[in-house]
Amino acid sequence: MTLDALRLEVPDILEDATASLSDLNEQLAQARLQPQETALQLILSLLFRLNRSAMTLLERQRALQSFSDQFHHYAAGYSADTPPPALFVHLCGELAIGFKRLLLQIVQSRHPSRPHLAWCLYMAQHFLAQSLLRHYQRYHEPPPHLWRDSHLLYWIGEHQECLDEPVAASFTPQPANTLRGLYQQMLLVALSNPFHLAEGECLKLFGALAQLAALPRLLPWDEEDDTEGPTVDLSESQACLGYSHSPDGDIAYLRRFELGALLIALHEPAPLQSAEERRLLDQVQHHWLGRQQRRHPRAEHVVQCDLVVGLPAIHAHLLKHLPPCAPAQMLDASPGGARLLCHPDLAAQLAVGQLVLLLASSNTTTLGLVRWRHINEEGLHLGLRYLKGLPRPVWLRRAPNAQTHPGVLQSTPAPGNGWHHGLWLPSGQFGEGENLWLQLPSVNNQTTLPLPAANLSTQAVARHPLQMP
Template sequence: MTLDALQLDVPEALQTDSINLTELGECLRAARHEQPETGLQTVLDLLVRVNRSAMTLLERQRALQNFSDEYRHYAAPSGNPAATAQTLQLCNELAIGYKRLLLQILQGHKPSRPHLTWCLYMAQHFVAQTLLRHHQQNLEPEPSLWRDSHLLYWLGEQHDCLDEPVAAAFSPTPADTLRGLYKQSLLLALSNPPHLHPGESQRLFAALAPLAALARLLPWDAEDKSDGPLIDLQQAQPCLTYQQRPQEGHDTLRRLELGALLVALDEPAPLRSKDERELLERVHHHWLGNDQRRHPRAPQQTECRLAIGITAIHAQLLEQRPQCTQGQILDIGPGGARLLCPSHAAHSLPIGQLVLLIADSDILGLVCWRHLNSEGLHLGLRYLKGLAQPTWLRRAPSSQPHLGILQSTPKPREGWHHGLWVPHNQFADGENLWLQLPNAVSQNSLQLPPCNLASATVSRHPLELP
């Protein structure tokens, strides 16, 4: 991973003259008595000066809170092009201010998670507002805006700040977590904003607030054939184009999984206005990307069963008839299937769970999204193509066996690709193990290589077997 907080786009603090917070407050109050455009320019000039001045963390935080209050005062939509351009600049400078404050927090001693979450959220909010106002004015966003938006999300991921709720009384309404706010911007950018009518970008942003967190960003690898935009957190663009699709995965690649969000769009939502419903209905087909990237889906109404987790899959492959969960296949495609299961299965089917789909044929799969509603548990299953075999693993030839699943796919022309599925963190990378296959008399010794696909419950390790 090459991302670092120091890559945030923040101008150097070159001004050394100190800013008195009392005088700053008086200047901001006086600006409110001027003509709106004149007062807004005064606020903007003061913020530019603050952002390029050396200040203590507490001084900068108090100053930015004052400027955030001024933003609420001046941010109402205006038909004046000059005021619209000034508001865009104000959003950009507020983003710069919170990014500089974030760097000061990270350079301090053990910042508290609520404080760090709040600062990341505020920086992301004003980056999102700057992007939104670019869309409203049909302007191409500066590349640094998307680079910073991705980086702020990544920092939240690294510091476990994505799901801490933040109370922020802004308009249009932002999502209340860093995860949701980041995906609000992504979904807006994926909604083909140049084709929206005046004012619709703002209404769409607000309509996405309660929905955006349902979309999930999942690690991506070259075998992942699922639908959904592909995002590189290092790139200065919302998502990769079809031509940019890489041949192999790396740490900064994420796939935006939209399954749960698309199910939720069809659910009753009393607080969603008719205009918002129509707007979401009109734009949501853009979220999956260009038609050339989408896989055809075939509707199904097929009963199935699921063996859940390595233990149950192992027993099913040995025809030991373990307890399985009943389900229904709703549609299928080359990359996977959408299922409906009973609600009570939710506790055993988290995202990232390994399952064996038992229908006309048995297919190994990974849960990539889920959504629980009155109908039951909706699941998105990613197919893991290949032959699944039960295996036993030992740390010594005669020690207690541990269960694993071997996934094998034929190589072109000769040989096999093997992937060994084991419970996450059960074995360490590089650990020496003994592997035994069904009907095999001897055991194979191996050194467990680093995993190439992992979730919260399982990990897959590539193997070379004789």
């Protein structure tokens, strides 16, 4: 394979496609007056026609700048906590197509300037990055062509010596300000097990990497180099090769992703970095070197089962109140967890970090946490981490006669005659050190306890270690 700009995936110019540019800005302004979904359909239709119409380089550039301004407007409605609809993801893809076609026109012009070429490469890469991020945000597998084109844009930038040309771009989440940084920002997100991240964390991680992503370097491949680090094959349709995969492609397209400078910088003071961003970077960095979290081998184990979803429903089930259950199919299992397949409509309930109770066909009940999720044509795949111990319902009060709040007590035998207890509560419901009254269903008395700091927490629930008689 020869990597060159002509291999970029762009649709053909259609003879019957004509884009009216004279009133384009007026049409875009009129679209803003419509409801969000209708507006997205209108501008997507306009951009679709423009990308398949013949026009001069200057005409296309001005039109795409107008659509980039519209992107700012519509992207503001889809924050980290609000997954975008498919129409918005399609808009990201069409914007990438537009800038790839503009890039072809620039490359084919006689004397393209380096800043102009760097800007167009960057804009095409940015909208590919947006498309990838929005797929991850929706827990959908990105199409392979996104990585093929991303690698190719990096290759062009490398050969045109404009990887480190600064580009001013005020997008959200914040991208790195060079083509090298932006491309490596995408690689690092892909290496971070994005389907294991909780709702909204993918976009936050991308922003947290903006000031750091240019520090690593993609080095030429050396078979004798046995240092740790991912391998990138610029001719493949994936971010990086698996660690168990022996590179067999053309050595000219192989790169060693050297992360040393980044790993050092992660531990340096960063005043503009939030505590949440630092937590995310600490959480994912071990994935960059291929250190996976799975401790137990999985074995195929296909059985039908049910899920009780969320702490209130689990509390009700443990009290024999029989709340609604979600049907699921267990696909494989290990002592530490299982992989389940559910209906995709359950995605809103089964976020990463949700507490569930697994009801197997043998009438066994197991408390678990959703560790990752992924949606494809088969349905919603869940990675479940088992929480060992006996789950029991408890009530919590802020005063002896105050309103009751549901909780779940997870108890495991300790060496000797004691027990280890973990109290599961909704995240943020009670504060550390707050005095609570706890009552078990079979006990009339209430136990007073100061709530200790959580030793495990997600966006949905938190577990507090308890010392109880």
